[in-house]
Amino acid sequence: MGDILSKNRSFQEKEIEGKVYDLQLLRRILSYAKPYWLLIVISVILVFIITAVDLARPYLIKIAIDEHIKGYTAPMVSFLPEESPVKGVHYKGRIYVRETELSQEFPEKARFQLIKYQGKYFLIQGVINPDKDYGVMEKNGQTFLKQGKSIYQARPLSRSEARIFREKDIKDVTRLGLIYFVIVTAALFINYGQNYLLQFTSQKIVYDLREDVFTHLQKLSLAFFDKNPVGRLVTRVTNDTATLNELFTEVLINMVKDFFIVLGIIIIMLKLNWKLAIISYISIPLTLLSTYIYKKVAQDAYRKVRVKLAELNSTLQENISGMRIVQIFGQQYNKFKEFDSINLQNLQAEIKALKAEAFFRPSMDLIYSFVLALLVWYGGRDVLQGTIQFGVLYAFINYTEKLFRPINDMTQKFTLMQNAVVASERIFMLLDEEETITDPLHPKKFADFKGEIVFKDVWFAYEDEEWVLKDVSFEIKPGETVAFVGPTGSGKTTITNLITRLYNIQKGEILIDGINIKDLKQNDIRKMVAVVMQDVFLFSGNILSNITLDSPEISEEKAKKAARYVNAEEFIKKLPGGYYYEVKERGATLSAGQRQLIAFARALAFDPKVLILDEATASIDTQSEILIQDALNKLTAYRTTIVIAHRLSTIKNADKIIVLHKGRIKEMGTHHELLAERGMYYRLYKLQWT
Numbered sequence: 001m002g003d004i005l006s007k008n009r010s011f012q013e014k015e016i017e018g019k020v021y022d023l024q025l026l027r028r029i030l031s032y033a034k035p036y037w038l039l040i041v042i043s044v045i046l047v048f049i050i051t052a053v054d055l056a057r058p059y060l061i062k063i064a065i066d067e068h069i070k071g072y073t074a075p076m077v078s079f080l081p082e083e084s085p086v087k088g089v090h091y092k093g094r095i096y097v098r099e100t101e102l103s104q105e106f107p108e109k110a111r112f113q114l115i116k117y118q119g120k121y122f123l124i125q126g127v128i129n130p131d132k133d134y135g136v137m138e139k140n141g142q143t144f145l146k147q148g149k150s151i152y153q154a155r156p157l158s159r160s161e162a163r164i165f166r167e168k169d170i171k172d173v174t175r176l177g178l179i180y181f182v183i184v185t186a187a188l189f190i191n192y193g194q195n196y197l198l199q200f201t202s203q204k205i206v207y208d209l210r211e212d213v214f215t216h217l218q219k220l221s222l223a224f225f226d227k228n229p230v231g232r233l234v235t236r237v238t239n240d241t242a243t244l245n246e247l248f249t250e251v252l253i254n255m256v257k258d259f260f261i262v263l264g265i266i267i268i269m270l271k272l273n274w275k276l277a278i279i280s281y282i283s284i285p286l287t288l289l290s291t292y293i294y295k296k297v298a299q300d301a302y303r304k305v306r307v308k309l310a311e312l313n314s315t316l317q318e319n320i321s322g323m324r325i326v327q328i329f330g331q332q333y334n335k336f337k338e339f340d341s342i343n344l345q346n347l348q349a350e351i352k353a354l355k356a357e358a359f360f361r362p363s364m365d366l367i368y369s370f371v372l373a374l375l376v377w378y379g380g381r382d383v384l385q386g387t388i389q390f391g392v393l394y395a396f397i398n399y400t401e402k403l404f405r406p407i408n409d410m411t412q413k414f415t416l417m418q419n420a421v422v423a424s425e426r427i428f429m430l431l432d433e434e435e436t437i438t439d440p441l442h443p444k445k446f447a448d449f450k451g452e453i454v455f456k457d458v459w460f461a462y463e464d465e466e467w468v469l470k471d472v473s474f475e476i477k478p479g480e481t482v483a484f485v486g487p488t489g490s491g492k493t494t495i496t497n498l499i500t501r502l503y504n505i506q507k508g509e510i511l512i513d514g515i516n517i518k519d520l521k522q523n524d525i526r527k528m529v530a531v532v533m534q535d536v537f538l539f540s541g542n543i544l545s546n547i548t549l550d551s552p553e554i555s556e557e558k559a560k561k562a563a564r565y566v567n568a569e570e571f572i573k574k575l576p577g578g579y580y581y582e583v584k585e586r587g588a589t590l591s592a593g594q595r596q597l598i599a600f601a602r603a604l605a606f607d608p609k610v611l612i613l614d615e616a617t618a619s620i621d622t623q624s625e626i627l628i629q630d631a632l633n634k635l636t637a638y639r640t641t642i643v644i645a646h647r648l649s650t651i652k653n654a655d656k657i658i659v660l661h662k663g664r665i666k667e668m669g670t671h672h673e674l675l676a677e678r679g680m681y682y683r684l685y686k687l688q689w690t
Helices: 001-012 020-032 034-069 160-217 222-227 230-272 274-281 283-321 322-330 334-386 390-431 492-499 522-526 541-547 555-564 592-605 623-634 671-677 679-687
Strands: 075-077 089-093 094-098 109-116 119-126 135-138 142-147 148-155 454-461 465-475 481-485 506-510 530-531 612-615 640-644 657-659 663-669
Touching: 020 390, 034 230, 034 390, 034 623, 089 160, 089 679, 094 640, 109 135, 109 663, 119 142, 148 160, 222 541, 230 274, 274 283, 274 334, 274 390, 283 322, 283 334, 283 390, 322 334, 322 390, 334 390, 334 679, 454 492, 465 612, 465 657, 465 663, 481 492, 492 612, 492 640, 522 671, 530 592, 541 592, 555 592, 657 671, 657 679, 663 671, 663 679, 671 679
Parallel strands: 481 640, 481 657, 530 612, 612 640
Antiparallel strands: 075 094, 075 109, 089 094, 109 119, 119 148, 135 142, 142 148, 454 465, 454 506, 657 663
């Protein structure tokens, strides 16, 4: 038991140390995605299509620039109409075909070029570099173009003549523009479908994960909840699972998309110009180094953020729940200081994480600017020298930006990844928490439940060997009403917790109808027992749902009958909406007596074979107690009843009264027998009546 409690404490306080097994965690997270593999595959296919469209856009613009917008300067070969191997431009009885459409080289005298100078077009015989300085001159009624020391014969073209040479370019640019518009529009709808599909799948995965976490929490023993604040557990079920949602929607699929983009850009760059491609690739090792440094710093930072956030939520939940006490005792300032301290620790953890992120993004921008400067310097020089086309340089600048876009996004993605890793650690730590109270592999069944309860030499401690019960033995026969009395901390409530097996004992045996409770299913025990406690817990909802607890086995009529039986219906009907009156959190709008009456109705509605009343009448006023006492006399008939009470007047008629002191049984007998012994019970009784 000590090991179990130590484990619970470690869950509350422990921060993960040492190496984080990201891949193991990722595999475990992805196991929740298995049922939705088809949707994920479809989403990946759509991502591939979107990526292809994204990569095609700069290439289409490059084609439009180099082959059409500036393509008119491409060298042409002149043919007689009957000699032209392909369809070309008809002008002055000749066919002009661009060299890019021909498969062989031709002599200089057969080559022509369309050049624009000062807004006018000229057809020259020969080929120049249109990106270098040149001029046009006239001599002896003829027009010439001069570049450096070379002079070329030129023929001025009218607008209509120039249009003949440019007509195909205009049509092709229009066609490319239409293609560009169509694929971008199609990508918009595909992107919408992919995002919707991915979000839907992710929400389903998170839904399943939350169900598993909540179901697992319900199986854990109360010893676990004794050691773990509610706020911290709420953080696991809500915040941490929401963080994993971002892992699926923002990281994993986008990483696939980024991989496709980077791979496609690398291939296209090599195809366009391998020298410029190598310059762009300089960014890769620099980026990997920056990412590695960021990961080392950020992982620890975001783990601390998650830990401090859980502590913050826990403190907030505790203070809001106990606001009544805080205000009554005027402890607002002290509680504020406590909250401020934890809030400050959270702020410091967040700032450390922000520093890591603040380093990563500028480093990516610096690397991008450096590579871009190299491209402009080297590529711009080649454009001026005519060794590469301007469209190629434009495409490289565009593709380099696209190459850095997923890398820049890694700031956010790594942030989300680190958050997700830490969140998954916390979630799976919770899921790995062992159930300390488990059902046997081959459970025994009650043949005909009677309600006999026997404790044999029972020892129990909540922590280590700090014994709450010491060598406790007693027998409760079917149909008996047995009361437990004693000072606070003597172990009265602990006994009721052990009967319903909310905790496991360390020594001894507890038998129900002659069967050890460890050989029975927990549900088989608990469906036979109903407990009414002094501190009644009511759920948000209405009066009726708090009586039935939404059990399908309890009809509305049965619930109302139980309420009438304990005289609760009188006040229920006076509430707005009656049985459908809205109950606020923990029944804040109802009086303590009203909440207690609803708890009695709840217990009766479940028709238990064993009824446990844990100081159940302590909060009831005298008038209500008279009504309830009448109902209790009917309730306890033919039922095994266990009563824990400080008011000894309520247990005079008990078949047996057991007096506890410091975890041991001091006296046992009827009311009159114990008074006659003039022992501890006698002294307690005298104290209440003097």
